[in-house]
Amino acid sequence: xxxxxxxxxxxxxxxxxxxxxxxxxxxxxxxxxxxxxxxxxxxxxxxxxxxxxxxxxxxxxxxxxxxxxxxxxxxxxxxxxxxxxxxxxxxxxxxxxxxxxxxxxxxxxxxxxxxxxxxxxxxxxxxxxxxxxxxxxxxxxxxxxxxxxxxxxxxxxxxxxxxxxxxxxxxxxxxxxxxxxxxxxxxxxxxxxxxxxxxxxxxxxxxxxxxxxxxxxxxxxxxxxxxxxxxxxxxxxxxxxxxxxxxxxxxxxxxxxxxxxxxxxxxxxxxxxxxxxxxxxxxxxxxxxxxxx
Amino acid sequence: xxxxxxxxxxxxxxxxxxxxxxxxxxxxxxxxxxxxxxxxxxxxxxxxxxxxxxxxxxxxxxxxxxxxxxxxxxxxxxxxxxxxxxxxxxxxxxxxxxxxxxxxxxxxxxxxxxxxxxxxxxxxxxxxxxxxxxxxxxxxxxxxxxxxxxxxxxxxxxxxxxxxxxxxxxxxxxxxxxxxxxxxxxxxxxxxxxxxxxxxxxxxxxxxxxxxxxxxxxxxxxxxxxxxxxxxxxxxxxxxxxxxxxxxxxxxxxxxxxxxxxxxxxxxxxxxxxxxxxxxxxxxxxxxxxxxxxxxxxxxxxxxxxxxxxxxxxxxxxxxxxxxxxxxxxxxxxxxxxxxxxxxxxxxxxxxxxxxxxxxxxxxxxxxxxxxxxxxxxxxxxxxxxxxxxxxxxxxxxxxxxxxxxxxxxxxxxxxxxxxxxxxxxxxxxxxxxxxxxxxxxxxxxxxxxxxxxxxxxxxxxxxxxxxxxxx
Numbered sequence: 115x116x117x118x119x120x121x122x123x124x125x126x127x128x129x130x131x132x133x134x135x136x137x138x139x140x141x142x143x144x145x146x147x148x149x150x151x152x153x154x155x156x157x158x159x160x161x162x163x164x165x166x167x168x169x170x171x172x173x174x175x176x177x178x179x180x181x182x183x184x185x186x187x188x189x190x191x192x193x194x195x196x197x198x199x200x201x202x203x204x205x206x207x208x209x210x211x212x213x214x215x216x217x218x219x220x221x222x223x224x225x226x227x228x229x230x231x232x233x234x235x236x237x238x239x240x241x242x243x244x245x246x247x248x249x250x251x252x253x254x255x256x257x258x259x260x261x262x263x264x265x266x267x268x269x270x271x272x273x274x275x276x277x278x279x280x281x282x283x284x285x286x287x288x289x290x291x292x293x294x295x296x297x298x299x300x301x302x303x304x305x306x307x308x309x310x311x312x313x314x315x316x317x318x319x320x321x322x323x324x325x326x327x328x329x330x331x332x333x334x335x336x337x338x339x340x341x342x343x344x345x346x347x348x349x350x351x352x353x354x355x356x357x358x359x360x361x362x363x364x365x366x367x368x369x370x371x372x373x374x375x376x377x378x379x380x381x382x383x384x385x386x387x388x389x390x391x392x393x394x395x396x397x398x399x400x401x402x403x404x405x406x407x
Numbered sequence: 408x409x410x411x412x413x414x415x416x417x418x419x420x421x422x423x424x425x426x427x428x429x430x431x432x433x434x435x436x437x438x439x440x441x442x443x444x445x446x447x448x449x450x451x452x453x454x455x456x457x458x459x460x461x462x463x464x465x466x467x468x469x470x471x472x473x474x475x476x477x478x479x480x481x482x483x484x485x486x487x488x489x490x491x492x493x494x495x496x497x498x499x500x501x502x503x504x505x506x507x508x509x510x511x512x513x514x515x516x517x518x519x520x521x522x523x524x525x526x527x528x529x530x531x532x533x534x535x536x537x538x539x540x541x542x543x544x545x546x547x548x549x550x551x552x553x554x555x556x557x558x559x560x561x562x563x564x565x566x567x568x569x570x571x572x573x574x575x576x577x578x579x580x581x582x583x584x585x586x587x588x589x590x591x592x593x594x595x596x597x598x599x600x601x602x603x604x605x606x607x608x609x610x611x612x613x614x615x616x617x618x619x620x621x622x623x624x625x626x627x628x629x630x631x632x633x634x635x636x637x638x639x640x641x642x643x644x645x646x647x648x649x650x651x652x653x654x655x656x657x658x659x660x661x662x663x664x665x666x667x668x669x670x671x672x673x674x675x676x677x678x679x680x681x682x683x684x685x686x687x688x689x690x691x692x693x694x695x696x697x698x699x700x701x702x703x704x705x706x707x708x709x710x711x712x713x714x715x716x717x718x719x720x721x722x723x724x725x726x727x728x729x730x731x732x733x734x735x736x737x738x739x740x741x742x743x744x745x746x747x748x749x750x751x752x753x754x755x756x757x758x759x760x761x762x763x764x765x766x767x768x769x770x771x772x773x774x775x776x777x778x779x780x781x782x783x784x785x786x787x788x789x790x791x792x793x794x795x796x797x798x799x800x801x802x803x804x805x806x807x808x809x810x811x812x813x814x815x816x817x818x819x820x821x822x823x824x825x826x827x828x829x830x831x832x833x834x835x836x837x838x839x840x841x842x843x844x845x846x847x848x849x850x851x852x853x854x855x856x857x858x859x860x861x862x863x864x865x866x867x868x869x870x871x872x873x874x875x876x877x878x879x
Contacts (some may be wrong), residue, residue, distance in 0.1 A: 156844070157537050158559035240708070241700030242717070260700025262644075265859060268703065350646055352702035353861040354852070368530055371555060371844035373537075 151378035156371045168378035181357040189337035193279045203288030221282035232346035236370040265355035289327040328396045335387050359383050434824045463857050485542035487521040489528040497802030536561050541774040543783040547593050548582035551843045557587045563773045564590040573810035576703035581767045581807040594791050595769035595807035599724040600765030600828050601651050602747040609719040621753040628696045637698040640718035642709030646851035647839050649858045654764045655750040662757030663833045676871040685864035702859050729803035732818035759832045768837035
């Protein structure tokens with residue numbers, strides 16, 4: 115096996131299919147998007163070159179910045195929720211009864227398709243028949259809000275299913291990382307008289323810090339380009355109160371038929387994601403890595 | 408796809424981290440992730456197959472689409488439409504019937520269907536036209552929707568069909584909506600107006616009568632909302648639904664002409680009467696006229712409020728008629744209790760009670776670069792004729808071709824509305840269909856904002872004029 119793998123030609127052969135695919139599906143479209151973004155184009159007819167006019171418009175576009183604000187808020191909430199997931203994962207990884215069952219329960223939302231989740235929560239949030247308002251009413255709340263129609267509430271109402279959807283994914287990653295910490299370390303700490311809180315805080319957390327950092331990047335970038343539940347559940351409404359960057363891009367391109375501007379937003383979104391990723395990696399970089407032994 | 412990419416990066420990171428780890432832990436770990444990744448890839452592939460399988464299943468809906476491609480001199484026509492069996496059962500059945508008959512009469516033609524739901528249909532059409540791969544025959548909307556496709560030279564003119572066998576068969580004013588610069592680019596299938604449907608049982612219970620004036624309408628709203636019944640079902644997440652209400656108020660207060668001129672850009676939305684109409688929308692909102700959470704409900708959700716008897720009124724196009732007349736899925740008792748009224752006149756307004764908001768619904772286009780254009784034209788001609796004959800009784804829609812209702816046995820509600828349509832003093836085409844895409848988007852956003860009281864009527868008017876004068 116080692117012999118085969120050291121052959122440069124074989125390596126090229128093995129890497130090529132994936133490379134071609136990723137070029138065709140990811141990188142070439144990115145270049146094309148950048149190209150379209152410099153043109154006035156309705157998606158069908160001729161393109162006219164307008165230079166950076168779309169980006170100029172973008173910087174002045176109040177709707178875009180408010181949707182960017184919503185995306186950022188989602189990113190903050192996703193990042194904060196990671197702490198909760200981490201705690202859940204730690205509880206699940208310790209030897210409690212039924213941990214296996216709970217792990218599966220947490221994972222199930224991840225297996226549902228976004229549209230199914232959206233339909234489920236649409237029904238739960240229904241202003242008059244939904245379970246959320248029915249419960250609130252039976253608890254004596256006189257006039258429970260129409261969650262998805264109230265501009266001040268809609269964004270937070272949407273965050274709940276979005277965070278719920280990805281909980282299983284992060285818990286799984288943390289769980290895997292926790293299981294990978296040698297139990298000898300934990301035992302040694304126990305012998306030294308550490309309680310479980312101290313073990314979690316001083317032993318487990320530092321050892322899985324690298325994983326934690328990766329998940330922060332995943333959560334933040336994933337939130338910045340988030341689209342599906344919002345598109346199905348509110349379509350960015352009412353009055354753009356739940357619009358995020360990706361849904362705004364979709365609206366410009368596919369509703370207003372302004373593919374040039376839509377492409378410019380898409381490319382700008384990519385730039386934002388790259389900058390944010392770089393900033394997070396930079397901010398969380400540590401010089402000395404902790405080693406097991 | 409994105410998910411698997413994310414996981415790949417995660418794996419790489421995890422591996423890098425664990426390279427520091429001696430002993431066999433790493434191997435076990437790696438194996439776990441490889442298995443997980445493999446499963447994920449498989450799942451993605453399976454998902455891909457699944458969805459394409461679903462599509463082809465829908466496409467084969469005719470039951471005998473048979474083998475594609477051309478055996479001998481067989482001609483394959485691709486036909487894309489938006490009547491899935493689940494949502495539009497009546498229409499779907501007729502489409503399949505017509506296709507079956509056509510294939511029987513023309514054995515050399517095979518028609519392949521692709522069926523999508525309304526919004527998806529619009530998106531797919533857009534994508535296909537960008538890559539110049541439109542189906543031979545497809546469904547389009549009128550006016551503003553049509554314009555970019557015609558400008559992009561994607562639709563073939565069908566004037567020769569109009570002057571041929573179909574000459575004089577269409578209801579006056581229907582084909583004009585599909586004409587640009589004197590050429591017609593699609594043949595209309597339906598013709599719709601939007602009345603206010605109401606639940607007779609609820610009206611009776613509270614001793615209410617059909618409103619003749621807007622004042623009476625407002626007192627009905629008050630009575631109903633005082634009694635805890637939602638007066639009007641409105642799903643304004645979809646936005647064009649609210650547009651109907653604004654258009655009627657504008658029509659009744661300012662008259663049909665000022666509304667029509669404002670939409671085309673000849674007039675202005677800043678016209679006092681039109682601003683007053685916008686203000687009137689907000690006063691309806693203030694009097695709790697609309698069902699709770701209307702700005703977050705889709706049209707389908709709002710409709711179910713009406714169908715369940717939770718809301719007393721519902722303004723919608725005549726395409727909903729089957730649900731109130733022939734659709735067996737809806738209880739007979741409810742269907743019998745649905746009536747309609749014309750949007751009442753406003754005191755001192757210039758509007759006529761016989762002026763309607765409506766217009767042709769969808770029409771059939773033929774792709775300009777279709778390899779089998781002549782065959783496609785023949786099929787469209789056949790389809791339009793048959794549709795006119797069958798859709799009345801089969802689906803309960805009002806076709807754009809002339810029908811003799813006297814010779815058919817039809818539900819009373821249908822006949823009444825059909826007669827109203829023939830007596831209409833004017834029919835204003837739905838604003839969002841009439842405007843071009845960019846302006847229509849502004850209009851729809853502004854409608855939602857107006858109903859949500861996020862803009863003032865003055866600002867509402869200003870934004871409209873700005874978008875329409877920009878002209879894209």
